[in-house]
Amino acid sequence: MDAFSDLIRGVRAHGSLFGSSTLSPPWALHFVDGAPLTLCTVLAGGGWIVPEHGPPEPLRARDTVIVRGPGTFTFVDEVGTAAEPVACGEDCATPEQGGTRHRLGWYDRDGDGPGATTLIVGAYPVRGELSRRLLDALPVVLRVPAGGTSDPVLDHLADELAVDTPGQQVVLDRLLDWMLVCTLREWFDRPGGEPPAWWAAQRDPVVGHALRLLHAEPAAPWTVATLAERTGVSRSTLAKRFAELVGEPPLTYLTHLRMTLAADLLVEQDAATVADIARTVGYSDPFGFSAAFKRVRGANPSEFRRSALVTR
Structure with missing residues (x-):
């Protein structure tokens, strides 16, 4: 289990909203849900992603953009388009305005025309405190140009969206996971980038x-x-x-990792006692665990659990 795999394991598509929209200008689709992560790519044409807080970002044919909520x-x-925004979200069925078609789970080929843009959107839930460390490393909008390792995945996505078959949602979810991983890898490894330590x-x-x-x-x-x-060294x-490359000593990193795992377990396993959680993350003494948790998270485990369950 590498660090990236561990951080991204709570970022999983499960019944994710998929939209395939064929658009003729002018258009403006307003994605209103504020999902933790939304992946956008176009099969043909292009346009602009305009975040609520940030500068516009171009999205050209087969580029991929990830927007962080x-x-x-x-x-x-x-x-600056003159089009009236069409609100799109989880409850969006089939709004049509100014030549816009928006469908869930399949691609409307009847909307094709000269100069049309075909957009694929996948909205992502993010579960757990551990995965939020990944989100914290991302800007509001990141873009990966066409021609990278995600291109074959995009071909599979386009093929799957073009039909309506049993099991389609499961296939789309897994393809979205694959495309997200490829996109993040390329963005972190981009020339001149500043990836997290x-x-x-x-x-x-x-x-x-x-x-x-x-x-x-x-x-x-x-x-x-x-x-x-x-590891075979002194x-x-x-x-x-470790301190030079990660920015903190190994045992400090371990403590933060354990407390993040514990935070997730306190919410996911609400019947488990604090002592149970302590043992799961490597503490034989629940009092020592509670002290470490409060030092790192700012609240003791019971307080954290009560607060998290209220806002869940």
Whole structure:
């Protein structure tokens, strides 16, 4: 289990809203749900993504844009378009305005015409505190140009959206997961980019190995000595390289990882006691766990659980 796989495991498509819209200018689709992540790509044509808080971003043929919520965004034919925005969201059925067609789960070929733009949108739920660390590393809008590793996935998406067959939602969900991973990989690895420290550190033979061990076995009784032994270097070498590349010592990273996992478990397993959660994340003493949780999260486990369940 590498760090990226662990952080993205709570970002899963499950019954996600898929829209395939064939648009003739002028148009303005306002995506009103403010989903944690929304993936947008066009099969042909192009337009502009205009986030609620941020500058417009062009979206050309086979480009992919990811928009991070909770702000809403609009897809327009051109910045400053005269089109009246059409609200699109989870309850959006088939609004039509100014030549706009919007469908859920299939592609309306009858809407094709000269200069038309075909947009595919997948709205993403994000579950759990652990995955929010991934969201925190993303800008409001990120764009990956055409021609990358996600192009074959886009072909599969287009083919699946062109038909209406049993099991389609499951196929679309899995393709969306695949495309999201490919898009984020390319964006983090782009020339001149500034990926989060944990992303770059995964490539280091020593620190990357250490991160995989911590994420695979977060409840293990890790010390710097045992982690160094498993990675095949001295304690001083591991401590120095880990702090340089990740930005914090290995055991500090482990504590934050454990507390994030615990936060998710406190909400997901509301029948489990604090002592149960403590043991699950590697603490034999629930009092020591509670103290560490409050130090990192700002509230003790019981307070955190009550607050999270109220707002769930």
